[in-house]
Amino acid sequence: MNDRVDESPLTDNSHDFSAAASELRMATFRLARRLRAQRAVDTMSDGQFAVLAALTVHGAHTLGQLADRERVTAPSMNRTVSLLEEAGYITRIPDAADRRRVSIDLTDFGRTIVDETVRRRDAFVEEALAELTPDERDTLARAALIMRKVADR
Template sequence: MATFRLSRRLRSQRALDTMSDAQFAVLATLKGHGPHTLGELAERERVTAPSMNRTVNCLEEAGWITRTPDETDRRKVNIEITTQGRELVAETVRRRDMWLAQVVADLTPSQRRTLARAAAIMSEVAAR
């Protein structure tokens, strides 16, 4: 439960309050991993293609992403993040990092060491 509560607190630190977690996840994926097709995004986020299409439509309407035909296969459409989308992701990450740094700064050195060890274990578990 503590992990879920911390995750919820981090997610609340965003640059745009009206953006859903799913929308932000798509933007972060595109910023970090480059253009994707709709199917690739759906698979990566473990949602259905129609659900991802709704998310992508909202992001496109807001100007956070663009769709362009694939140069080699005109049946495919590549979804890319815009400059505004990149800036939104960067600002959200900056806010989350700042919030977490402030919270961790209030911990004792012993608590910070314990947290560092726990983070390493959690990373290992997540990689399985």
């Protein structure tokens, strides 16, 4: 964590943002890669974990709703759901009113995997934050708000 941050294209006052955009993109992807590596199940793909996380945050979904949420095709989502179901992370629940409709939800085991992965990822960030100065932590706290603003546009 000895990278110098005081001479960054992100702080350049020129109106050419290409260098700043590239620097921010590379740093964001590098951190995202490091965070993705912190998972409870090494063999689970990012796409599979994204489905478990979506079910954790948003509750049960139909296959079509999950495919739309994750921006993949229904056949692709069906393969992912089948793999997750075989591993015991999710379950398919028939709709009582419409037998053709099936909801997909987490099992307790799936919820445990999500919780443990989130715990590991948070611990990774907490350890990194502990190595920074108070000013650096304050800068990152402000940057997190700005990054969320950029992501939400």
